[in-house]
Amino acid sequence: MSTVAGxxxxxxxxxxxxxxxxxxxxxxxxxxxxxxxxxxxxxxxESIPIVSVGxxxxxxxxxxxxxxxxxxxxxxxxxGTISAIDEQPIPHPSxxxxxCITIETDGLDTWIEHHPIADYxxxxxxxxRQHVREAGIVGLGGAGFPSFIKLNPGVHHHVETLIINGxxxxxxxxxxxxxxxxxxxxxxxxxxxxxxALRVKNCVIAIEDNKPEAISIMELALAARPELTDxxxxxxxxxxxxxxxxxxxxxxxxxxxxxHGLPIDIGIVCHxxxxxxxxxxxxxxxxxxxxxxVTVTGTDVKHAGNFETLFGTPMxxxxxxxxxxxxxxxxxxxxxxxxxxxxSGDNLPVTKTANCILVGVDAAAPAEKPLPCIRCxxxxxxxxxxxxxxxxxxxxxxxxxxxxxQYNLFDCxxxxxxxxxxxxxxPLVHYFRFAKTETMxxxxxxxxxxxxxxxxxNRLARQQLEQQEKExxxxxxxxxxxxxxxxxxxxxxxxxxxxxxxxx
Amino acid sequence: MxxxxxxxxxxxxIFGLLxxxxxxxxxxxxxxxxxxxxxxxxxxxxxxxxFAGCRPYAExxxxxxxxxxxCPPGGEATIQALAELLEVExxxxxxxxxxxxxKTLAVIDEDRCIGCTLCIQACPVDAILGAAKHMHTxxxxxxxxxxxxVPPCPVDCIDMVETKQNPNTWRWPDPDHVDIQLGDRS
Numbered sequence: 001m002s003t004v005a006g007x008x009x010x011x012x013x014x015x016x017x018x019x020x021x022x023x024x025x026x027x028x029x030x031x032x033x034x035x036x037x038x039x040x041x042x043x044x045x046e047s048i049p050i051v052s053v054g055x056x057x058x059x060x061x062x063x064x065x066x067x068x069x070x071x072x073x074x075x076x077x078x079x080g081t082i083s084a085i086d087e088q089p090i091p092h093p094s095x096x097x098x099x100c101i102t103i104e105t106d107g108l109d110t111w112i113e114h115h116p117i118a119d120y121x122x123x124x125x126x127x128x129r130q131h132v133r134e135a136g137i138v139g140l141g142g143a144g145f146p147s148f149i150k151l152n153p154g155v156h157h158h159v160e161t162l163i164i165n166g167x168x169x170x171x172x173x174x175x176x177x178x179x180x181x182x183x184x185x186x187x188x189x190x191x192x193x194x195x196x197a198l199r200v201k202n203c204v205i206a207i208e209d210n211k212p213e214a215i216s217i218m219e220l221a222l223a224a225r226p227e228l229t230d231x232x233x234x235x236x237x238x239x240x241x242x243x244x245x246x247x248x249x250x251x252x253x254x255x256x257x258x259x260h261g262l263p264i265d266i267g268i269v270c271h272x273x274x275x276x277x278x279x280x281x282x283x284x285x286x287x288x289x290x291x292x293x294v295t296v297t298g299t300d301v302k303h304a305g306n307f308e309t310l311f312g313t314p315m316x317x318x319x320x321x322x323x324x325x326x327x328x329x330x331x332x333x334x335x336x337x338x339x340x341x342x343x344s345g346d347n348l349p350v351t352k353t354a355n356c357i358l359v360g361v362d363a364a365a366p367a368e369k370p371l372p373c374i375r376c377x378x379x380x381x382x383x384x385x386x387x388x389x390x391x392x393x394x395x396x397x398x399x400x401x402x403x404x405x406q407y408n409l410f411d412c413x414x415x416x417x418x419x420x421x422x423x424x425x426x427p428l429v430h431y432f433r434f435a436k437t438e439t440m441x442x443x444x445x446x447x448x449x450x451x452x453x454x455x456x457x458n459r460l461a462r463q464q465l466e467q468q469e470k471e472x473x474x475x476x477x478x479x480x481x482x483x484x485x486x487x488x489x490x491x492x493x494x495x496x497x498x499x500x501x502x503x504x
Numbered sequence: 505m506x507x508x509x510x511x512x513x514x515x516x517x518i519f520g521l522l523x524x525x526x527x528x529x530x531x532x533x534x535x536x537x538x539x540x541x542x543x544x545x546x547x548x549x550x551x552x553x554x555f556a557g558c559r560p561y562a563e564x565x566x567x568x569x570x571x572x573x574x575c576p577p578g579g580e581a582t583i584q585a586l587a588e589l590l591e592v593e594x595x596x597x598x599x600x601x602x603x604x605x606x607k608t609l610a611v612i613d614e615d616r617c618i619g620c621t622l623c624i625q626a627c628p629v630d631a632i633l634g635a636a637k638h639m640h641t642x643x644x645x646x647x648x649x650x651x652x653x654v655p656p657c658p659v660d661c662i663d664m665v666e667t668k669q670n671p672n673t674w675r676w677p678d679p680d681h682v683d684i685q686l687g688d689r690s
Contacts, residue, residue, distance in 0.1 A: 040671070094674040397680060430679040437675040444673070449547035452648050455629040456549045456557060 001219070002204060002232040006254030008247040010384045011239045012417050014171050014338075016210055021174045021297040021304040026182055028308050029294075029321060035077055035103045035312030036349040037063070038090045042138040043145045044070030049101055055082045058112040060288050063101055066133060072146045073136045077290040077310035080105040091315070091334055091348045093341040100349070103312065114286035120193055125151070128197045128283065135282035136289045136352075140274035141165060141176075141243075142335065144353040147275050151197040153264060159200040160267035163252055164191055164276055166207040166214065167236060167243030170336030173356040175293040176273050178306040180207070180214035184221035187273050188228060189280030194271055195231075203231040204252050205273075210238045240338065241415040245270050247384050259411050294318065294350055298332075300325045300360030309350045315357060316346035324359045333358035338416040371424035379418035379428060385411050389418040389428050396435035401442065404435045412436075537590075538566040544585045548577040549628035550650035552602045557628065565590075573597050577649070579604035608649040608664040610642045616661035623653035623662060 040046040047064035057063060057076040064074035080103045088100040120128065133148040153159045164187070168176040180187065195203055205222075207215050218233055236242050236251050246257045248270065255266050263270055271279075274292065281287045290311060297304040302323035309318060319326060326332060331344040335356055379389035387408055395403040409432060418428045542562035553574035555561035564570035565586070572586040573595045580597070587594035597604060612623070612632075619637040631647045634640030654662050 090671065092671045092674075093676070094669070094671055096669060096671050096674060098671055427679055430676065433676040434678055441673065441675055445546075449545075451646070452547040452549065452629050453542070453558070455631070455646065456547065456559075459628065459630050 002234045004234060004236055004251050006250050006252075007237075008242075008250040008384050009386050010382045010417060011241060011247070012382060012420060013238065014240050016238070017171045017297075018174050018177065018210065020172070021295050021306060022177060022213075024303075024305045026178050026293055026306045026308055029310065029313055029318055031078060031105055031107065031109060031310070032313045032317050033105060034083070034314070035080075035105060035310060036088050036314065036347070037074060037077070037101045037103070037312040038088070038349065038351055039064055039074065039099045039101065040090075041074070041144060041311070041352040042072055043143060044068070044072075046099065047071055047074045049085050051082050051085075051101065053082050053085060056080075057082060057103065058110050060112045060114075060290060062134070062288075063103075070146055070149065072138055072148070073134050073288070074101070075136055075288040075290050076103055077312055078103065078105045079108050079110040089345055089348055091343055091351060091354060093343075095343075095345070116286040117283050120283050121196060125197045125199070128193060131283055132279055134288070135278070137275065137278045137282060138289075138352050139272055140278060140292060140352065140355070141272035142339075142353055142355055144351075147271065147279065150269055150271065151194065153198055153269070157264050158267060159198045159264070159269050160202065161253060161269075162191075162195060162198060162200045162203040163248060163268060163270045164194075164203065164205040164273055165243060165245070165248060165270050166205055166211075166218070166273040167248060168211070169208060169238070169240045169243035170338050170356075171240075172297050172358055172361075173295050173336050174297070175295045175306050175355050177211050177214050178295075179274055179277060179293055180211070181217050183277055184217050186277045186280050187218075188221055188225055189284050190271075190276030190278065191231065191280075192228065193279055193283050194276060198269055200269070201230050203228075205231065205233045206236050206248055206252055207233060208238045208242060209235045240417070241384055241413065244384065244413050244415060246413065259408060289352065292350070292352060292354070294354055295356040296322045296359075297356065298324075298359040298361060311351060312349045314347045314349055315343075315354075316348075318350065319357065319359065326359050333361065337361045338420065339414060368425060370422075370426040373424055373426060376423060378421045378423065382417040382421045384415060384417060385413055387412055389432075392435070393426065393428055393431050396431040399435075399438070401435060401439045404432075405439065409435055409439070538563045540589055541565050541586065544578075544582055544589065545575060546578045546582060546648075548648040548650045550577060550648070550652060552576050554601070571595070571598065574601045576602035576604055607667045608651075609644055609647050609667050610649065610651070610653055611663050611665045612640055612642055613661040613663065614639050614641060616659050618659055620658060622656040622658065626652045626656045628652060 039049065045067040048067045049064045051057060051063045058079045059076060061076045062073050063076050066072050082101060083104045084102040086100065087097040088102070090098040090100065117123065129148040129151050132151060133146065137147045138144040139147055166176055166180055191203060205218060207218065215233060215235055222228060222231060222233065234252060241247055242251055245263060249255060249257055249263055249268055253268065257263050257266060278289050282289065291308055293306050294309045295306050296318060304322065307318060329345055331342045333340040334343050334354060335341065337358060340356070340358060373390055373393065375390060377390065383389055392404055392407050392409055395407065412432050414429050414433060416429050422428060542559055545558040545562055547558050549557045551557065553561045555564055561570060561574065565572060572590065572592065573583050575582050576597060583594050583597065617639050619634060619639060621634065621636050623640060624632045624634060628650060629646055629648055631643045632640055632653060633643060649664065651664055654664065
């Protein structure tokens with residue numbers, strides 16, 4: 001076991017509320033009759049369907065391929081028939097729809113043939129990345145960034161330390177905790193492969209000290225694997241948001257990721273425990289990513305717990321399985337109480353990034369009108385990224401996007417600490433999300449109008465060139481005409497003069 | 505008396521040379537104000553401002569020949585930005601030029617298209633693809649929604665479709681204008 005090397009500024013000690021969902025082992029969600037699979041369950045471009053309506057598919061079969069570099073494959077979570085490829089409501093804060101593949105399951109759950117790799121050390125790093133990509137693996141901590149990219153340090157970087165993130169700092173969520181308790185070996189399988197692909201020696205498995213069961217089980221599993229050298233478990237003090245990538249790096253290594261930089265810039269790569277487990281399953285067992293563990297919890301849930309759920313399972317079926325007091329179509333939270341967002345409506349499918357469904361939060365303050373900011377500075381003290389939330393708030397309200405950028409708006413991790421401590425109950429993070437998407441939209445519009453300007457200018461230049469060429473052609477023709485006329489006249493003259501001669 | 509005149513003359517000479525040097529050394533190519541105005545305009549090239557595109561309109565504004573409220577696609581936001589740049593009072597959009605509409609995209613009904621190429625000639629940003637007597641289509645990512653291709657079409661096969669919001673281009677609403685829902689602490 002290694003000791004922490006640093007800490008991050010701000011942060012909060014919150015009531016974890018974790019026991020609520022750790023009383024029962026991980027259970028399997030019953031197979032749904034209909035699985036709805038959004039083509040975008042990751043950061044990057046939407047996958048492209050490679051099946052058509054009416055096709056029979058087997059469990060684990062590829063149904064959509066990656067589009068471009070930042071994209072992954074998608075697989076059928078169970079066997080059945082493709083019944084539709086169309087727009088369906090997706091779990092997104094906007095409440096908008098996205099393109100989805102719908103599978104009517106046949107209840108047989110027939111697998112395709114597995115292709116496990118007995119000895120992954122025979123593969124090249126590139127092959128491992130390709131396998132991970134084709135298995136559809138994305139970061140399961142919540143962001144959903146394609147994992148194969150984070151297995152590629154690139155030619156300019158050398159990875160010093162691999163951090164496996166088992167912190168799970170947000171209250172209520174326990175899916176990583178339960179995974180470590182029940183599938184420690186599987187996680188270590190994945191870690192072995194990640195270490196091989198990144199050629200990294202040191203590995204730290206970070207776990208928060210409020211998970212003693214997970215820590216002891218992981219330690220036992222690690223002790224049983226002497227081949228995993230230089231791998232240690234680090235118990236980090238419970239303080240939200242210790243599980244956020246940049247904050248965790250500060251705790252584990254004492255180093256800070258530069259603003260606008262990536263962990264790889266300082267020789268660090270982070271993967272979530274769930275991602276490590278998925279990578280292990282994909283390589284050692286040939287199973288693509290078709291399910292994940294979802295925590296269903298909250299004050300209104302009767303049988304809270306963790307559920308291994310196939311992607312595409314409608315959330316209301318999962319909620320019905322856990323028996324909630326929620327009314328149909330009533331809102332619930334996807335994610336934790338700090339960073340999650342409200343969703344409403346049934347039939348929203350479980351996706352690769354859905355770590356927790358929260359129905360009813362303890363001590364949820366009734367919605368009240370925010371009071372004016374009194375400049376108390378609590379938000380700045382709580383900010384784990386050392387930002388000035390009150391300044392950002394003023395500028396975001398003023399829609400002075402240039403100023404928010406100068407105050408490093410894009411270093412905000414949207415952890416919600418500032419909103420939590422605000423005595424005036426100002427929804428600060430909401431303002432920051434608003435300002436971020438506004439800025440990105442402005443950039444997009446500016447890029448689009450620049451492109452339109454260039455295209456228009458090119459068109460004008462081309463038209464001018466065409467006009468010039470036309471004039472040039474006309475001139476040439478006129479010249480040629482004049483020349484031929486002159487020649488004709490000359491000929492006529494020449495023809496006339498000898499006759500003149502004979503006459504004279 | 506004499507020294508004063510000489511001193512003033514010498515100083516005038518020095519400053520004159522300095523100014524002359526600066527005007528050559530720091531000469532700015534082009535018209536920076538017109539460039540800045542052009543950057544604010546939405547580049548739809550629709551001509552609703554009665555000029556032959558965004559650039560000519562920008563030059564006219566810079567020369568003081570046109571008002572800042574003649575751009576319907578840019579709407580209020582553009583007028584606001586122009587007013588700020590030129591330090592004048594913003595005005596409401598000139599109704600003569602048109603009204604502010606949601607963003608649209610030209611879509612060609614490919615079954616009805618006869619391949620006359622008239623729309624291709626009308627498009628200011630070369631966003632329509634096709635050849636004579638062959639079906640035409642709009643390159644959606646390049647279309648500025650200027651509607652210039654609609655009138656020339658002899659078979660009326662071009663529709664202006666409102667651009668749909670998708671989850672990737674969606675923006676969080678301004679919290680000043682929405683009620684914060686229960687449980688959403690963020």
